[in-house]
Amino acid sequence: MKTKLNGWLAMAASVALAALSSVAHAQEKKTVAYLAPSLDISYWQWVGFGVKQKAQELGMDYVEFTSENSPAKQMDNARTAVTKGVDAIVIGPVSSTSTPPLLAYLKSQNIPIAFAGIGPQPGQTDYTSSVTANNYETGKAQGSFVCALAKERGGNKVGMLSLPQDRENAQKYLKGAQEAFAADGCKLAQMLETRGLTVNEAVTQANDMLTAHPDIKAIYGMYDEAGTGAAKVLETRGLTGKIGIAVADGSPTTIGLLKAKAIQGIFFQEAVGQGIDGTQQVFNALTKAPVKKDLALVMPLVTADKIDSPEAKAVIARVFPPSK
């Protein structure tokens, strides 16, 4: 009887030990959640790739949620993630203004959060880190580059295919570009804002812009599809190279166009890099390591003649996944 009791006790002890060990293991292995505004845009997939890559490197588990461009869904996702027991969040928010209630909630749950791509609403401080592109400085640099392209082609008028100007990043791009145009002696003949972010829309807009302003000598594309659309229009009109194009963001498509000299420069936005850096910052917060609160990454310019250089390849590795 005593032997039987000992057996039961031994079994119970081993079960308890196993349970404790599993709890300890679960406590050791942290989980990071990536909240994307939507995954139908490559950019946010690439940020997710960066988060996942860095999480694996740091020994963290990775889960992913998509907010379908809804602030309410974004909030629901944050709550679900916390309920699932995630330790940290990297978020590409639906918008800067959608984040204050989410930040208040995560603060109450003591969950570190890093922004990627789009930053928090100005004035907010309850976040761990914000990793964004320096849109103002990029706008300025791209504006100077576009102005130089126009002047090389014997004019000073430039056109712009813009992101919607209700976005903070678009406003910063524009402000920087306008300052550069003014400083360098160029004139912004027309700016058209996208609604759908599609190549087809950019083609229509570039066509209409060049019809209204045939003296435009360079085009400033504020997003990747704008560059693809503008290049298509110039090809159709037999103006490839005669009107310069510089584009922000970068993708395999625009890199192909850069190599074909259909566009002259890409200011790469490091989508993968933002995911990597955001994950590193929340990991630092979890491990009590120093955290950088605001990281405004420069968007490096790559021109056609340098696209195959090791530096350019290093930049591109932080833009989109290698297999893409």
Added chain:
Amino acid sequence: MTKTIIDQAGTGVETRPAIRTRESLLSTYRTELAIAGAIGLLVLAVGTQVPQALSWGNFANITQAGAPLIIMSLGVLLVVITGGIDLSVGSVFSLTGMVTAQAMAAGFGGVSAALVGLGVGLVFGSINGFLVTIAGLAPFVVTLITFAVAGSLAFIVTNGRSMPIGDPDFWLLNSGSMIPGMPNYILFCIVLLVAIELFLKKMVAGRWFYAVGSSAAAAHLLGIPVKRTQFFAYVASSLLASFSGLLTISYILNAESTAGSSLMLQAIAAVVIGGASLLGGTGTAVGAVLGALMITVIQNGVNLIGINSFWQGSVTGLAILIAVLIDRFSKSRRGAV
């Protein structure tokens, strides 16, 4: 002298003076002429602000930008005339592009890849037609489902990535010239316009569409194959959406998962601007084409003048309102006469 004529619904129940049969084109296409006039005024108004709006180059821009919408609208028109609605066309448009691009990436030639792309339209049109006619589900619900499914598949096919078109000759589908001096996209629009207008106005099977849209029950009693007509309308609508998707990727040589997302509402708007009723039983191919052209001209004008593009929706809404009012006014005057 009076005689019984087949009215627009093809039911043969309306009796009117024989003079009706000699009705001039002017009277038959009164609404369409009003829209054409409005388009002309719109172009002139934009031309006063931006003279280049009146250039041939800009007219080429408008026709190129409008061709996919025109073709899609012709398909949607067929469904709307039968009293249905097709919300899936935008997603079918996108999915066709992605599947075609993927087929090319997998080694298919341009023609076979395009046929695979058209297969998307055939499959989704058949699903829509089957669920509406055989399963008896509401067209709104059915096409909302296929809108969601096709839209989702458009992302799944390439994991949301845009795809370049592999066949370097594929641009010929849109921008080549089977008739010297006329780009194919214009040729396709004209051929489809004439074919569908003649089909609807001159062929018995075409008049079944109006009969079904006016009253499916009455059409059934008259021996009209209601379900077959509805099924054909959905298949034609999806096929034309697929074809317009092919034209677009042929033009820009790039396929995107979201390419057609804004087109569905524009196509329905074009059909309504063109004088069709969402209750069914009315509408012409000429009207649908003009409606699509009006939307394109509005977008073009907004771009040329440099108005914030977010106003396009408001201006299009206003155009729909004006078109519906013109149509209502025109019909009430005809009724009064």
